Amino acid sequence: QVRLHQWGTGLLKPSETLSLTCGVYGSSLRGSYWTWIRQSPEKGLEWIGESNESGNRKYNPSLKTRVTISLDTSSDQFSLRLYSVTGADTAVYFCARGFYDFGTGEFYFDSWGQGTLVTVAA
Amino acid sequence: DIQLTQSPSSLPASVGDRVTLTCQASQDINSHLNWYQQKPGQAPALLIYGASVLETGVPSRFTGGGSGTFFTLTIASLQVEDFGTYFCQQFHDVPYTFGRGTDLKI
Numbered sequence: 001q002v003r004l005h006q007w008g009t010g011l012l013k014p015s016e017t018l019s020l021t022c023g024v025y026g027s028s029l030r031g032s033y034w035t036w037i038r039q040s041p042e043k044g045l046e047w048i049g050e051s052n053e054s055g056n057r058k059y060n061p062s063l064k065t066r067v068t069i070s071l072d073t074s075s076d077q078f079s080l081r082l083y084s085v086t087g088a089d090t091a092v093y094f095c096a097r098g099f100y101d102f103g104t105g106e107f108y109f110d111s112w113g114q115g116t117l118v119t120v121a122a
Numbered sequence: 123d124i125q126l127t128q129s130p131s132s133l134p135a136s137v138g139d140r141v142t143l144t145c146q147a148s149q150d151i152n153s154h155l156n157w158y159q160q161k162p163g164q165a166p167a168l169l170i171y172g173a174s175v176l177e178t179g180v181p182s183r184f185t186g187g188g189s190g191t192f193f194t195l196t197i198a199s200l201q202v203e204d205f206g207t208y209f210c211q212q213f214h215d216v217p218y219t220f221g222r223g224t225d226l227k228i
Contacts, residue, residue, distance in 0.1 A: 044209075044221075044222045044223065045166070045209060045211070045220035045223075046220075047217050047218040047219065047220070058216050060216075060217040061217065096165075104172065106154075106171050106172040106213075107171075107213040108156045108168055108171040108177075108211075109156075109158075109166075109168060109211075110168050110177070112165035112167070113165065114164075115164075115165055
């Protein structure tokens with residue numbers, strides 16, 4: 001069973017860089033799409049982006065110019081960096097595993113981290 | 123982006139009730155839809171994928187249906203542990219998007 005545990009800074013000032021890391025336990029990073037999702041009252045659940053171990057990355061166009069998702073296969077961790085944050089980036093951030101079933105074509109988020117509240121305030 | 127509209131936004135119900143939640147997509151997404159349950163202070167948890175396939179360990183009282191633009195999640199007989207917020211999510215196209223949720227409450 002895959003478990004995800006995430007950590008990072010919870011309070012930022014505008015223009016700073018958000019940095020979160022997610023540790024993967026019970027699985028390697030191979031074969032899945034490692035994902036960040038955030039949730040706020042204003043926007044609900046918002047997919048930020050994903051990366052796999054081949055370095056294939058996809059980002060939400062609304063955040064693409066400010067976000068980087070990277071994998072560290074040596075330590076089975078992946079991370080999120082969101083640059084130049086504003087109050088609109090205040091949200092609970094979740095890491096998740098995106099699993100693609102090549103047999104059926106289904107894709108879903110089947111494991112999630114516990115969530116990290118990130119607040120952006122001057 | 124593909125928009126997902128869930129209804130109702132809030133649904134009062136009682137233990138033993140049969141309830142149906144709906145999710146409507148802004149364009150044809152085939153069966154590329156998942157359902158999640160979220161409880162306060164927790165991450166969402168996968169219930170159903172591919173519109174109708176139950177995730178391992180999810181009770182059989184949950185049923186997913188639909189294709190194209192209209193989808194349903196039915197709970198046959200509500201249990202106490204079923205109360206929470208339910209979200210649909212599409213994986214037909216990037217960016218993957220979620221509905222705003224249905225809050226199922228006592």
